[in-house]
Amino acid sequence: MSGRPNDGEAGMTGEIEFWFDFSSPYAYFAALEIEALAARHRRPLIWRPFLLGTAFAATGMQPLANMPVRGDYARHDWMRLARRAGIPFTLPAGFPAATLAAARAFYWLEAARPDLTAPFVLAVFRTYFSEGRAIHEPEEILTLAAGLGADRDHLRPALADPMLKAKLRAINDEAMRRGIFGSPFIIADGEPFWGADRLPMVEDWLHRGGW
Amino acid sequence: MSGRPNDGEAGMTGEIEFWFDFSSPYAYFAALEIEALAARHRRPLIWRPFLLGTAFAATGMQPLANMPVRGDYARHDWMRLARRAGIPFTLPAGFPAATLAAARAFYWLEAARPDLTAPFVLAVFRTYFSEGRAIHEPEEILTLAAGLGADRDHLRPALADPMLKAKLRAINDEAMRRGIFGSPFIIADGEPFWGADRLPMVEDWLHRGGW
Numbered sequence: 431m432s433g434r435p436n437d438g439e440a441g442m443t444g445e446i447e448f449w450f451d452f453s454s455p456y457a458y459f460a461a462l463e464i465e466a467l468a469a470r471h472r473r474p475l476i477w478r479p480f481l482l483g484t485a486f487a488a489t490g491m492q493p494l495a496n497m498p499v500r501g502d503y504a505r506h507d508w509m510r511l512a513r514r515a516g517i518p519f520t521l522p523a524g525f526p527a528a529t530l531a532a533a534r535a536f537y538w539l540e541a542a543r544p545d546l547t548a549p550f551v552l553a554v555f556r557t558y559f560s561e562g563r564a565i566h567e568p569e570e571i572l573t574l575a576a577g578l579g580a581d582r583d584h585l586r587p588a589l590a591d592p593m594l595k596a597k598l599r600a601i602n603d604e605a606m607r608r609g610i611f612g613s614p615f616i617i618a619d620g621e622p623f624w625g626a627d628r629l630p631m632v633e634d635w636l637h638r639g640g641w
Numbered sequence: 642m643s644g645r646p647n648d649g650e651a652g653m654t655g656e657i658e659f660w661f662d663f664s665s666p667y668a669y670f671a672a673l674e675i676e677a678l679a680a681r682h683r684r685p686l687i688w689r690p691f692l693l694g695t696a697f698a699a700t701g702m703q704p705l706a707n708m709p710v711r712g713d714y715a716r717h718d719w720m721r722l723a724r725r726a727g728i729p730f731t732l733p734a735g736f737p738a739a740t741l742a743a744a745r746a747f748y749w750l751e752a753a754r755p756d757l758t759a760p761f762v763l764a765v766f767r768t769y770f771s772e773g774r775a776i777h778e779p780e781e782i783l784t785l786a787a788g789l790g791a792d793r794d795h796l797r798p799a800l801a802d803p804m805l806k807a808k809l810r811a812i813n814d815e816a817m818r819r820g821i822f823g824s825p826f827i828i829a830d831g832e833p834f835w836g837a838d839r840l841p842m843v844e845d846w847l848h849r850g851g852w
Contacts, residue, residue, distance in 0.1 A: 489710045499700045499822045503835060510832075514852050611710045621721075624714060627838035641725050 445474045446632075447617040449605060451482035452533065452565065453526035454613035455508045455519075458555040460626040461614070462515060465548065467629060471636045473618070477540075477551050479533040484602045485611045493526050511626075520562040527558065528566040530598070531589060535571045537597045538588045539580060549578050656685045657843075658828040660816060662693035663744065663776065664737035665824035666719045669766040670726060671837040672825070676759065678840060682847045684829070688751075688762050690744040695813045696822045704737050722837075731773040738769065739777040741809070742800060746782045748808045749799045750791060760789050 446468045450457035468475040486492055494504045505521065512519030532554050539546045553574055558565045565571060568589050576582040588594055605615075609622065616623040616632055621640065623632050635641070657679045661668035679686040697703055705715045716732065723730030743765050750757045764785055769776045776782060779800050787793040799805055816826075820833065827834040827843055832851065834843050846852070 485710075489708060491711075497700060499696075499820050500702075502820060503822065503833060506833070510852070609710050609713060611714065622714060622717070625838065627836065627842075630841060631838075641721070 444619075445476045446471075447476045447478055449478040449480060449610050449613065449615040449617070451526075451613040452479055452529035452551075452554050452558065454482065455504075455511075455521075455559060456626040457614040458559050459508075459511050459515060460616075460629060461551060461555055462517070463629055464614075464616070467633055470633075473636070475548075477536070477547055478601065478605075479529070479536045479551070480602050480605045480610070481529065481533060481598070482613050485605060488606055489611045491611070495521070495525060518560040520559065522558055522562045522564065524564070524566070527564065530566075531568040531571045532565055533601075534589050534594050534598050535575055535585060537601070538585055538594055539575065542584065543580055546575070546578050546580055550575060550580075553578060655830075656687045657682075658687045658689055660689040660691060660821050660824065660826040660828070662737075662824040663690055663740035663765050663769065665693065666715075666722075666730075666732075666770060667837040668825040669770050670719075670722050671827075671840060672762060672766055673726060673728070674840055675825075675827070678844055681844075684847070686759075688747070688758055689812065689816075690740070690747050690762070691813050691816045691821070692740065692744060692809070693824050696816060699817055700822045702822070706732070706736060729771040731770065733769055733773045733775065735775070735777070738775065741777075742779040742782045743776055744812075745800050745805050745809050746786055746796060748812070749796055749805055750786065753795070754791055757786070757789050757791055761786060761791075764789060 446464070448461070448464050450461065465475055482493075495501045508519060508521070536547065536550060539550055554565055554571075557563050557570075557574060563570070565574075568586070571589075572582050572586055575585055608617075610617075612624045614624075614626055616628065618632055618636060619640070621635060623635075657675070659672070659675050661672065676686055693704075706712045719730060719732070747758065747761060750761055765776055765782070768774050768781075768785060774781070776785075779797070782800075783793050783797055786796055819828075821828075823835045825835075825837055827839065829843055829847060830851070832846060834846075
């Protein structure tokens with residue numbers, strides 16, 4: 431199908447790709463489940479933070495919380511999903527946050543400390559949505575990464591390094607090229623699934639090998 | 642919660658309300674399952690066709706199929722959902738269709754032949770999306786309703802009757818007042834659920850009495 435976000439990229443090799451923006455509540459809820467889902471199907475999990483604002487520019491969308499009527503529904507929905515997941519949930523001041531520093535730090539960790547990528551993703555989400563603390567400043571991200579064991583003195587200058595900036599730009603370009611327009615957005619065996627609601631369908635697809 | 646689409650209306654009395662537009666593929670897929678879901682929980686099912694265009698005017702949205710990137714995803718998604726449901730599926734010429742005549746006919750049947758409402762809903766969906774035949778002309782809707790046993794000679798003039806027009810306007814107004822912005826949109830025990838993906842969550846909510 432034309433526009434289908436899969437042809438010839440990483441999705442064909444067995445991994446499950448989990449694309450998301452760190453300021454997406456639905457991505458937080460899905461992130462709490464995606465590792466176990468991948469493990470049940472013995473699939474490697476690839477975290478892919480990107481900047482959803484880039485996608486919105488292409489699709490004419492805007493942050494859900496800013497939309498009339500839909501924003502009210504979303505706020506109600508996030509609270510009940512949090513109750514169901516048994517986690518504290520708050521919409522931090524300034525939501526949605528700028529997630530540039532968090533996304534750049536992720537890709538530095540992916541190269542330098544791949545063992546820390548999953549803990550970092552979950553820690554950023556928890557810090558922001560469960561503890562209600564800011565994540566948009568580089569210093570906040572540095573403290574969070576250092577708390578997990580990353581080398582703060584290496585990460586600080588790296589966050590402003592042209593190489594790392596270019597890496598995140600390439601990731602955003604890849605998202606646009608592959609039609610990844612929302613968060614979370616899961617790709618498994620080349621098949622795209624948009625939304626936290628779709629985890630059962632992803633699971634069914636993997637279980638049956640498509641339909 | 643402010644903006645929560647439930648307070649003091651029909652949703653509090655035990656029925657499951659199924660709000661939808663006849664030109665919504667996701668509503669078709671959900672309609673195939675909602676009767677059985679309601680029956681499993683011994684709940685009356687209330688069909689509520691409305692005109693989604695009215696909601697789009699309030700939320701700044703537009704038909705999914707017309708949106709860049711998201712439209713491509715949706716077309717792919719509808720085909721795989723149809724494969725999973727085991728039904729033929731096609732996007733008819735002129736999609737999305739004007740559904741004014743179908744919605745008006747529904748509310749006439751609801752008053753005159755309530756036994757025909759469910760068969761009518763499913764027949765309109767099947768005619769449009771599985772057989773690919775037009776549903777926007779009143780004559781097409783008349784033929785379809787007559788095929789189910791409705792009185793064509795009574796229904797034809799009723800479709801242009803001011804009373805019936807006012808009824809559908811009131812339904813659309815109710816949808817806007819209650820924050821019903823998409824299709825399908827399900828309300829159970831005052832709780833709103835948007836999207837065909839949410840049927841498992843509706844079921845879980847009914848089973849556990851909320852969470």
